[in-house]
Amino acid sequence: MASTQNPDMTPSLTQQYEPGEHPDWPAPSSVKGPVAWMRENLFGSVTNTVLTLLAVYLIYKIVPALADWMFLDAVFTGESRKDCRAQGDGACWAFISGRIQLFIYGFYPDAERWRVNLTAVLLVFALVPILFDKVPHRGKALIYSALYPVIAGVLLVGGIFGLEYVSTDQFGGLMLNVIIGVTGIAFSLPIGICLALGRQSHLPIIRILSVSFIEFIRGVPLITLLFVAAVMLSYFVPPGTNFDLLVRMLIMVTLFASGYMAEVIRGGLQAIPNGQYEAADAMGLKYWQAMRLIILPQALKISIPGIVNTFIALYKDTTLVIVIGRLDILGIGNSSLADAKWQGLSTEVYVFVAVFFFCSCFLMSRYSLYLEKKLHTGH
Amino acid sequence: MTTTVDQGSVAAQKGEPNVLLKLWRNKETRSVIIQILTMAVLFAFFAYIINNAVLNLQALGKTFSFDFLNEPASYDINQTLIEYTSRDTHFRAMLVGILNTALVAVCGIILATILGFLFGVIRLSNNWIAAKLVYCFVEVTRNTPVLLQIFLIQGILVHTLPHPKQAASIGDAFFLSNRGMAIPRPIVEDGFMFTVIAFFVAIAGVIAFRRWARKIQEETGKIYPVLTISLGILVALPLIVFMISGSPLAFEVPELGRFNLRGGWTLIPEFLALWLALSLYTSAFISEIVRSGIMAINKGQWEAAGALGIKRSWTLRLVIIPQAMRVIIPPLASQYLNLTKNSSLAIAIGYMDIVATIGGITLMQTGKEMETMIIVLAIYLCFSLVISAFMNWYNKRIALVER
Numbered sequence: 001m002a003s004t005q006n007p008d009m010t011p012s013l014t015q016q017y018e019p020g021e022h023p024d025w026p027a028p029s030s031v032k033g034p035v036a037w038m039r040e041n042l043f044g045s046v047t048n049t050v051l052t053l054l055a056v057y058l059i060y061k062i063v064p065a066l067a068d069w070m071f072l073d074a075v076f077t078g079e080s081r082k083d084c085r086a087q088g089d090g091a092c093w094a095f096i097s098g099r100i101q102l103f104i105y106g107f108y109p110d111a112e113r114w115r116v117n118l119t120a121v122l123l124v125f126a127l128v129p130i131l132f133d134k135v136p137h138r139g140k141a142l143i144y145s146a147l148y149p150v151i152a153g154v155l156l157v158g159g160i161f162g163l164e165y166v167s168t169d170q171f172g173g174l175m176l177n178v179i180i181g182v183t184g185i186a187f188s189l190p191i192g193i194c195l196a197l198g199r200q201s202h203l204p205i206i207r208i209l210s211v212s213f214i215e216f217i218r219g220v221p222l223i224t225l226l227f228v229a230a231v232m233l234s235y236f237v238p239p240g241t242n243f244d245l246l247v248r249m250l251i252m253v254t255l256f257a258s259g260y261m262a263e264v265i266r267g268g269l270q271a272i273p274n275g276q277y278e279a280a281d282a283m284g285l286k287y288w289q290a291m292r293l294i295i296l297p298q299a300l301k302i303s304i305p306g307i308v309n310t311f312i313a314l315y316k317d318t319t320l321v322i323v324i325g326r327l328d329i330l331g332i333g334n335s336s337l338a339d340a341k342w343q344g345l346s347t348e349v350y351v352f353v354a355v356f357f358f359c360s361c362f363l364m365s366r367y368s369l370y371l372e373k374k375l376h377t378g379h
Numbered sequence: 380m381t382t383t384v385d386q387g388s389v390a391a392q393k394g395e396p397n398v399l400l401k402l403w404r405n406k407e408t409r410s411v412i413i414q415i416l417t418m419a420v421l422f423a424f425f426a427y428i429i430n431n432a433v434l435n436l437q438a439l440g441k442t443f444s445f446d447f448l449n450e451p452a453s454y455d456i457n458q459t460l461i462e463y464t465s466r467d468t469h470f471r472a473m474l475v476g477i478l479n480t481a482l483v484a485v486c487g488i489i490l491a492t493i494l495g496f497l498f499g500v501i502r503l504s505n506n507w508i509a510a511k512l513v514y515c516f517v518e519v520t521r522n523t524p525v526l527l528q529i530f531l532i533q534g535i536l537v538h539t540l541p542h543p544k545q546a547a548s549i550g551d552a553f554f555l556s557n558r559g560m561a562i563p564r565p566i567v568e569d570g571f572m573f574t575v576i577a578f579f580v581a582i583a584g585v586i587a588f589r590r591w592a593r594k595i596q597e598e599t600g601k602i603y604p605v606l607t608i609s610l611g612i613l614v615a616l617p618l619i620v621f622m623i624s625g626s627p628l629a630f631e632v633p634e635l636g637r638f639n640l641r642g643g644w645t646l647i648p649e650f651l652a653l654w655l656a657l658s659l660y661t662s663a664f665i666s667e668i669v670r671s672g673i674m675a676i677n678k679g680q681w682e683a684a685g686a687l688g689i690k691r692s693w694t695l696r697l698v699i700i701p702q703a704m705r706v707i708i709p710p711l712a713s714q715y716l717n718l719t720k721n722s723s724l725a726i727a728i729g730y731m732d733i734v735a736t737i738g739g740i741t742l743m744q745t746g747k748e749m750e751t752m753i754i755v756l757a758i759y760l761c762f763s764l765v766i767s768a769f770m771n772w773y774n775k776r777i778a779l780v781e782r
Contacts, residue, residue: 232748
């Protein structure tokens with residue numbers, strides 16, 4: 001290819017060459033290079049050209065305006081909306097930064113917020129051995145991960161070991177989203193696996209029960225289940241017992257997610273060829289051995305994208321607690337809008353929450369891609 | 380279950396042949412034992428919670444009955460598809476709620492399908508810039524909560540749209556303002572029935588014609604322009620009848636009054652926000668389904684169609700799409716279900732759907748938590764069953780018939 005860049009080699013197209021002597025001319029610019037690429041990909045036909053122009057127009061309209069609003073004209077300090085407007089026309093981020101504590105911790109007492117931070121740090125340590133398999137002492141670390149929910153519960157609620165008791169009514173903001181999301185994710189996977197196996201079971205009663213549970217959960221919206229948690233579940237415990245609302249919500253969210261999880265895993269189970277089941281039988285493995293050693297590892301591997309999608313959906317759905325009066329990050333934002341000093345800033349709040357959710361969900365989907373690639377053992 | 384195993388293993392260690400152990404070792408009896416135990420545990424659990432519920436209701440002095448449905452609701456609803464005043468019963472309010480949910484679900488499904496197919500096809504097109512733009516939209520939409528999108532669109536509608544006095548109008552018939560969108564209202568006069576009948580006759584005619592055309596094509600290979608003729612019948616026949624019967628349809632166009640828009644139909648902003656947000660959110664998922672469906676078709680199908688000399692536009696319609704539909708339909712059905720269920724988020728912005736009427740205000744007024752929640756859950760289950768039954772039927776109809 002180096003020779004083609006030599007100006008002395010400018011070809012005469014009619015020249016004859018001996019066999020094997022022909023130099024490699026670059027392809028003509030009509031089939032290669034930026035012009036050809038644009039002709040092919042942007043202006044190939046009339047529809048294509050119209051589409052390109054429309055897209056360029058949209059980008060021209062949206063991107064500069066958005067950049068102006070979010071960064072260039074944005075105001076980062078100020079005491080009220082008037083302050084902001086006096087300094088610039090863009091977004092008034094002062095509103096968010098002034099309330100960032102509220103957005104993260106909700107109404108958790110000021111003096112005890114170190115406990116939330118500690119729980120978050122411990123969560124990271126609990127997640128690492130689960131997410132990555134090249135961690136030193138992974139086996140011991142996993143025991144810690146399994147114990148983590150208990151540790152987190154004790155730390156956050158307190159009441160023992162000299163920790164001050166904090167009512168779950170004071171949980172809120174981002175913290176509430178993470179608590180509900182992580183609990184739902186952690187518990188819905190095992191329950192979902194059991195339900196999926198139950199649905200595939202040869203025992204008719206187990207199968208019927210699993211199917212009706214899954215179909216019921218998938219047939220009703222999460223909001224109605226949260227309403228059930230808020231107003232109806234307390235009827236089902238013995239009179240006089242107090243059943244914490246957060247726990248009721250966690251149960252409902254977990255059951256909801258496990259219904260969807262079960263369907264995703266069933267898809268994976270059905271994709272396993274019958275020969276695998278037969279081979280496991282032929283080896284003399286018992287049901288649970290066969291499932292644990294042969295079927296589930298393969299089925300779960302196939303279902304990874306679906307499992308992660310369910311996690312993402314669950315995480316996004318944690319915002320729904322707002323309808324039963326719990327203030328998560330979105331709810332805090334919504335209720336902050338009622339502050340007379342800051343009225344009319346709804347877009348700022350929603351964009352802030354959207355950016356936060358986008359980042360976390362996008363990370364999750366990237367992790368699922370990484371996992372798929374890592375576990376891809378086929379050809 | 381565990382106790383049985385323990386007893387068995389203890390007995391085995393002592394060397395005594397145990398009847399229970401024998402039963403447990405036998406595959407058939409074991410499965411019976413497991414199922415009986417499961418049923419027993421389940422019955423005990425239900426007996427326990429029902430007993431608790433009865434005790435709790437007694438303690439609160441409440442009864443379990445659905446009589447409240449016949450009492451007057453005495454609350455207003457901001458969008459009603461059927462006649463409703465606050466003097467009507469809770470049952471009527473529930474019907475209004477069901478219709479409102481159905482309305483937003485049907486409108487949302489239609490718009491989401493159109494947008495989703497459009498976005499999916501654009502992402503597959505070789506137009507780089509449009510594909511990237513749609514990709515950004517899809518990623519942002521799929522990775523943020525739908526409730527947030529509903530709030531955002533509601534906020535934009537209320538804050539940026541003009542006051543009714545300066546309503547933006549399209550051809551002086553449609554008015555868009557922060558009170559919603561006013562559209563002309565059709566007024567049916569006598570004799571419009573004939574047009575409706577003609578329309579149904581036209582549908583029957585089209586079905587018959589298509590059958591006949593297919594039969595002719597299979598027998599002789601002769602192809603009629605089926606689509607053009609069908610559309611012609613569908614439009615022409617009702618139109619002719621409409622003209623003959625003296626155009627018995629008028630429109631009440633909304634008018635700009637002194638303070639507000641009068642007349643016509645108004646789509647309230649809550650409906651618009653919910654409809655747009657749900658459609659956009661679901662369209663992002665549908666576009667991914669469409670994209671993967673079309674990509675799932677083997678490249679050889681394109682090449683085989685080309686080798687047979689089939690035009691490219693026909694290839695897509697006759698070869699690719701019928702095969703892609705089989706991949707697309709099942710996940711599409713679950714997206715439709717999701718949209719219907721997500722419409723329950725209406726309560727967060729004040730659109731009066733099932734959850735907001737019977738599960739919200741009626742529940743608060745009557746204090747019948749159990750009964751109202753049971754009704755709401757049952758209605759959603761019915762919606763889901765109807766949609767999945769229809770999609771299953773459609774899926775079966777287009778499924779590959781293996782010979």
